[in-house]
Amino acid sequence: xxxxxxxxxxxxxxxKVRAEGGQVSWGDAPLVINPFDEYAVEGALQQREAVSGxxxxxxxxxxxxxxxxxKHALAMGAxxxxxxxxxxxxxxxxxxxxxARVLAAAIQKIGGVDMVIFGRQTLDxxxxxxxxxxxxxxxxxxxxxxxxxKVQDGSVTVERVIEEGRQSVKSNLPAIISVVQSIGEPRYPxxxxxxxxxxxxxxxxxxxxxSVSAPAPVVTRxxxxxxxxxxxxxxxxxxxxxTEIAEKLADSLIAEKVL
Amino acid sequence: MKTxxxxxxxxxxxxxxxxxxxxxxxxFGSASAVVFGSGVDTVAQAALEHGADEVLxxxxxxxxxxxxxxxxxxxxxxxxxxxxxxxxxPTTTRTRELAAMSAVDLNSNVITDATGVEVNGxxxxxxxxxxxxxxxxxxxxxxxxxxxxxxxxAFPKPEQQVGKSGTMTKVEAKTDALTTxxxxxxAEVGVSLNDAGVIVSGGxxxxxxxxxxxxxxxxxxxxxxxxxxxxxxxVGELASTLGGAVGASRAAVDAGYIPYSNxxxxxxxxxxxxxxxxxxxxxxxxxxxxxxxxxxxVAINKDADAPIFKVARYGVVGDLFQIVPALTAAFKKxxxx
Numbered sequence: 260x261x262x263x264x265x266x267x268x269x270x271x272x273x274x275k276v277r278a279e280g281g282q283v284s285w286g287d288a289p290l291v292i293n294p295f296d297e298y299a300v301e302g303a304l305q306q307r308e309a310v311s312g313x314x315x316x317x318x319x320x321x322x323x324x325x326x327x328x329x330k331h332a333l334a335m336g337a338x339x340x341x342x343x344x345x346x347x348x349x350x351x352x353x354x355x356x357x358x359a360r361v362l363a364a365a366i367q368k369i370g371g372v373d374m375v376i377f378g379r380q381t382l383d384x385x386x387x388x389x390x391x392x393x394x395x396x397x398x399x400x401x402x403x404x405x406x407x408x409k410v411q412d413g414s415v416t417v418e419r420v421i422e423e424g425r426q427s428v429k430s431n432l433p434a435i436i437s438v439v440q441s442i443g444e445p446r447y448p449x450x451x452x453x454x455x456x457x458x459x460x461x462x463x464x465x466x467x468x469x470s471v472s473a474p475a476p477v478v479t480r481x482x483x484x485x486x487x488x489x490x491x492x493x494x495x496x497x498x499x500x501x502t503e504i505a506e507k508l509a510d511s512l513i514a515e516k517v518l
Numbered sequence: 519m520k521t522x523x524x525x526x527x528x529x530x531x532x533x534x535x536x537x538x539x540x541x542x543x544x545x546f547g548s549a550s551a552v553v554f555g556s557g558v559d560t561v562a563q564a565a566l567e568h569g570a571d572e573v574l575x576x577x578x579x580x581x582x583x584x585x586x587x588x589x590x591x592x593x594x595x596x597x598x599x600x601x602x603x604x605x606x607x608p609t610t611t612r613t614r615e616l617a618a619m620s621a622v623d624l625n626s627n628v629i630t631d632a633t634g635v636e637v638n639g640x641x642x643x644x645x646x647x648x649x650x651x652x653x654x655x656x657x658x659x660x661x662x663x664x665x666x667x668x669x670x671x672a673f674p675k676p677e678q679q680v681g682k683s684g685t686m687t688k689v690e691a692k693t694d695a696l697t698t699x700x701x702x703x704x705a706e707v708g709v710s711l712n713d714a715g716v717i718v719s720g721g722x723x724x725x726x727x728x729x730x731x732x733x734x735x736x737x738x739x740x741x742x743x744x745x746x747x748x749x750x751x752x753v754g755e756l757a758s759t760l761g762g763a764v765g766a767s768r769a770a771v772d773a774g775y776i777p778y779s780n781x782x783x784x785x786x787x788x789x790x791x792x793x794x795x796x797x798x799x800x801x802x803x804x805x806x807x808x809x810x811x812x813x814x815x816v817a818i819n820k821d822a823d824a825p826i827f828k829v830a831r832y833g834v835v836g837d838l839f840q841i842v843p844a845l846t847a848a849f850k851k852x853x854x855x
Contacts, residue, residue, distance in 0.1 A: 272804050276652040283653060355618070356627055384648055386630045391586060391618035400696035401586050403615050416700065420779065421611045422712075423528045424705035428585075430697040440771075440778040477627045481643065482656035486810050493817070493833045504834055505844035508816070509852050511832055517793040517814045518716065518760060518853070 260313040260373040260410065260432070264303040264337065265362060265389075266296035268321050268328035269382045278483040283383075292328040295378030297445035300332045302408060302438040303376045304446065307336075310410055314338045316369065320353065320361055322346060326461050333456035334448030341365065345465040348473040352384070357474030359392035364469035366397065374415065377437040379404060390437040400430035406441030519546040519637050522602040522663075523570070524593070524617075525553050526610050527561050528584075534675065534713045535608030537568045539668050541676035543606050544569045546637050552596065552605075554589055554691070556582035566684040569676045573684065574600070578691035583699035584612045590619035591692035597624060602663045604642065606635075609667040609712075617665045628665040629657060631788075633672040633811075642666070651788045651807045670712040671790045672811075709763040711782065716762030717791045717812075719782055722769040723798020723819065724749025727839045746775035752842045753797055759849050765789065767799045783808030797838045801826030818842065 270276060274288030292300075300317065307313040317332035317340040319325050329340035343365050353361065366372050380387035394401035402408075405417035406425065416429040420439050448456070466473060496511070498504040512518060521543040526533040543549035551565035551573045562573040576592050593616060597605060605620075607613035609631050617628045633654070634645030642659040644666055659666075711717060725746035732741040750764070757764045765782040766775065782789055783805035790811035797818045799805060806829055809815060817830035818838045827833045834841050849855070 270649075272650070275803070276649040278653055283649070354627055356622055356625075359622065382650060385650065386628065387614050388618040388621075388628055388630065391615040392622050394586075395590070395619040395622040401615060401619070402697065403586065404611055419611075421528075422533070422710055423531075423702075425703045426583075427700040427702070428697050429700055477661040478629065478657045478659050480655050481658050484645075484654045484656070486647075486651065486654055489810070489815075489829050491815075491829065491831050493827045493830045495822075495827075495833045495835060501836070501840035501844040502848070504836065505841060505848040506852075508832060508834060508845060509848035512793065512814075512816070513852060515814060515831075 260306065260310045261369070261371050262303045262306055262313055262315045263366060263369065263372055263375040264296070264300045264315060264317050264332060265375060265377045266299065266317055266319050266328055266332055267293045267381050268319065268325040269293045272382055278485050281483055283483065290324065290327065292331045293378055293381045295380055295382065297335070297378070298438050298440055298442050299376045299378040300335050300337060301445040302405070302436070302442045304336050305443065306374065306408060306410065316341060318362065318365055319343070320349070320358060323463070329461055330456040330459065331448065333459050334452040335446055336449070336452055340459065340461045341369070342461050342463045343469065344463050345473070348466050351476070353474065354476050354478055355386050355388040356392055357476065358389050359396050360474055361466070361469065361471055362389070362393045363396040364471045365464060366393070368464070368469055373432045375433070375435045377435070379437050379439050390435055394435035397435070400434045402428055402430060402434055402436045405436050405438050408436060408438070408442070519604060520602045521546055521549045521604045521606060522574070522597065522600065523549050523551050524605065524607045524613060525551050525561060525565050526608050526613050527555065527558070530558065530561055532561060532564060533608045533610050535610070535668060535670040538670070538673040538675050539606040539608050540565065540568050540570060542635060542668065542673045543604075544676065546604070550574055550600070552593070554581050554592055562686050564678070567678045567680055567682045571684060573686045574689050575686055576689045576691040578693060580693035580695070581691050585695055585697050585699065586615035586619055587696050588691070588693055589616045590623065591694065592690070593620045594623040595692055596689050597663055605663050605665050607665070607667040609669055613667050617667055621665045624663065626661040626663060626665060627659070628667065629659060630667045632666050632668045635666060635668070647788060649807070650783070650804065651810045669790065709761065711763045711765055711780070711787050711789050714763035714789070714791050716757070716760040716793045716795070717765045717782070717789055718753050718757040718760070718762055718795045718797065719765035719767065719799060720750050720753040720770055720776070720797050721767035721799030722773060723838060724753065724770065725773070725775060726798070729839070743774055746770065746773065749798070749839065750776055752839065752846070756795065756842055756846045756849070759846050759855060760793075762791070767805050768802070796826050796830070797842055799826055800824045801829065
């Protein structure tokens with residue numbers, strides 16, 4: 260199988276993200292592979308192991324610096340990586356439909372793809388839309404929020420994790436899949452993997468290489484706000500016994516009408 | 519503003535934020551509810567009772583199971599013929615995919631997890647959390663129809679007027695499918711984190727009860743998980759006494775104490791309960807971002823310096839294995855349960 264893992268680069272989750280002059284600032288926190296996308300790479304590598312003769316390509320839209328995220332995927336074990344980057348035409352953040360159209364074009368240019376795996380959402384915008392939109396642009400089946408993937412005789416079955424439990428869904432290949440954490444902990448980059456990644460040459464495709472024009476955003480940001488600071492001073496409840504403390508706390512919470 | 523409101527349900531059980539979306543739509547003028555499925559008269563009637571002026575129903579055996587491609591094609595056809603300015607959804611696993619696909623069909627766009635929606639002339643202003651709730655952005659949407667999914671508990675829920683009648687109009691189902699639903703294993707999920715008014719969460723601390731003696735034959739890791747599960751039982755008893763949901767920190771999930779679906783904060787859920795009780799959770803920055811919309815936080819932790827106390831209104835510095843069961847007992851007594 261020819262498997263693609265789609266990834267994005269985002270500020271580290273430890274970053275103290277702030278609004279500064281109408282822009283998002285994460286200080287000197289590092290940019291990393293979106294943590295949900297590490298599960299996508301993990302899922303792709305599991306499928307490569309399950310179906311012999313498979314390859315995994317990591318695919319990313321982003322600036323030149325996003326090669327570092329692709330190198331993480333290579334270090335985890337991906338066979339190769341492609342960056343779609345076009346600073347002249349892709350200014351600012353792509354909306355998800357725009358990203359889906361670009362990714363779909365890249366997937367078609369790669370050609371002969373059997374399976375494309377996404378993480379469930381990104382840590383920055385967090386919309387969780389791009390996988391389904393890429394599927395729609397390509398006209399491929401969408402198997403979302405998979406906790407388990409099984410390929411057999413040209414079709415794929417996933418265990419989809421939904422609010423009410425699990426749903427088993429099947430489709431033909433090629434298919435677009437998004438994965439959740441139950442797919443398994445992402446493997447750590449191996450020493451050999453890191454060496455290979457550091458030497459890798461990652462091809463960069465522009466929008467004209469993909470024969471797509473820069474999608475026009477239909478949503479513009481008018482304001483960026485920090486969430487209101489929680490104005491609270493903690494009142495520590497003390498007492499002679501757990502029962503006394505619990506009674507005092509229960510009384511306070513009942514009086515606060517938060518139950 | 520002509521608004522359609524998609525009512526999300528699983529086998530007839532409506533996701534409560536659907537009604538919140540309907541209430542929001544009504545504040546802009548008239549609202550048509552949209553119900554898809556097979557045998558969904560009850561859901562359609564409930565939509566009328568929650569304020570819909572009319573209900574557009576696609577009722578077809580082929581829509582028995584949610585499948586993104588059939589539901590999206592049905593919605594796209596419906597939106598093309600009705601020409602709404604806005605389509606509102608509750609944010610759920612299904613509606614993300616449905617809205618995503620239909621927006622592609624209609625050359626539009628989806629704004630997810632809205633916590634504020636204002637109409638200004640022919641423009642929509644939508645507020646939503648980004649970076650896991652560390653920031654909020656306000657965006658101006660100019661697409662038509664604009665797709666917006668709203669976050670649970672961000673908007674008031676309309677009163678149900680039992681017996682209210684209204685127009686129900688059948689619409690055509692589009693049934694060309696690319697996927698087959700093979701079956702379900704429905705979990706006993708209890709109250710969902712997204713809709714919960716009260717959440718009681720456990721962290722790594724729930725495994726630290728030294729007075730418990732694990733059954734013989736367990737290795738250290740098994741014993742740790744066993745201890746943690748005993749701890750989560752106490753958390754669960756408090757949650758169910760308060761009619762709430764059980765949450766967990768990433769540390770507890772990563773340690774294998776409880777499934778990912780319970781995780782609050784980084785790579786988990788952003789929640790907005792009235793009351794959040796954190797038991798044995800230190801309060802990593804990602805976790806604090808995930809509970810920022812909670813109206814009140816209570817922290818129970820043996821470490822007085824834990825960051826969780828900085829966002830808490832009430833705190834108890836002590837042993838959660840003594841405090842949590844005592845709190846359950848106190849609420850049972852005081853709330854008459």
